[in-house]
Amino acid sequence: MVQTGYSSWMFFDYITLILVDLSAILNILCVALIRRKALGTAIYMHCAWLLFFPSIIMPYTDAWSLPLVSLFILCYCIMIKKNLHFIFKTLAAILFGLTIICAYFIKPSAIIPVIAVALIELLSLTVQKEHFSILRLVQIVILLGIISGSALSTYKITSNATNEQQYIKIQSWRSIPAIHFMSMGVYGDGGYSEKQAIEMVMLPTKKQKTEYSKKMLFRRLKQLGAFGYLKFIVKKQGNNTADGTFGWLKEGHFFRENQKPTTKTISGKLKNFIYLYGNNIADFRFMAQAWWICILSIIALGYENSKFRDFLKLSLVGGFIFLLLFEGGRSRYIIQYLPVILLLATISFAPAVARARKIADWARRK
16 A cells, blocks of 8 residues: 555455456466367356456455466466477466465465476376477476576565565564464364454464464364264365355455445446345345356366366365365355366366266156
């Protein structure tokens, strides 16, 4: 706010709007590189997403991390594209390292797809039947060196800038340990715990915060037992993924104006679909849920052998595991993985349609 000179909520609404739209554009570019035939599907898929995504106007790290996730996936697509000149792959490697660190500082859990990249590429190297040429091996080493150098440089520069800035006084001793979010993740629905959050404020040292969180975590795990914990995470996975509105209006207070808008103006009619007491809020929830069910059905039916699809699946599984282990319990937390989900649905659409037709033909014969 100090840097930009703007402090109004509307300004940051516009920033979020631009960032989410940028994420959609970057995703479409990924599809253009990996599977050009699916480009039309990608455009329709992302337009439908934006239509049912009111969080596009909510300034929050979930939405702000989207273009960064999309960008490092695009960089990965460029680096694995066979017929691109090496100079483009070099530039993509620089941007890849820079982007993952920026994503880490905004939303640490958003870099889980990077782990999937490492695993997929490592497995790809070990099961590759043909021998690599010396040139190919040299290129891989160069790209890894560039990514590492770019990431380390970005991390150092960003850390120094954060420590030296004078706008906000940072008290590192008041930082909250990661185990706190694991502890919250095993209580209630697996989401935010006001009681534990207050304790993090009251306890003076990081050591005390860590000890308290450990105590709460182990107490709950002992209470649940092995079978109880398994039952709990199955329910939590449902909470993490079930809501096609991504928790819209279920937490926080985002609007200062009257929550029962007029129906006399165009803006008022639109607000009726997304405001808490709008006449059409139930219609919006129904349509968003129908869209979400379609997306998940396409992903489920559209399985095929593809390295890029395997990367997306592994990224999504990694995101699910993270949300099961840490604070979750709401579909809002899955927003950060929407680039992965949308790309996976896009490239799965054609095989999903073909498989659905086969199932329909089989059903008719029966």
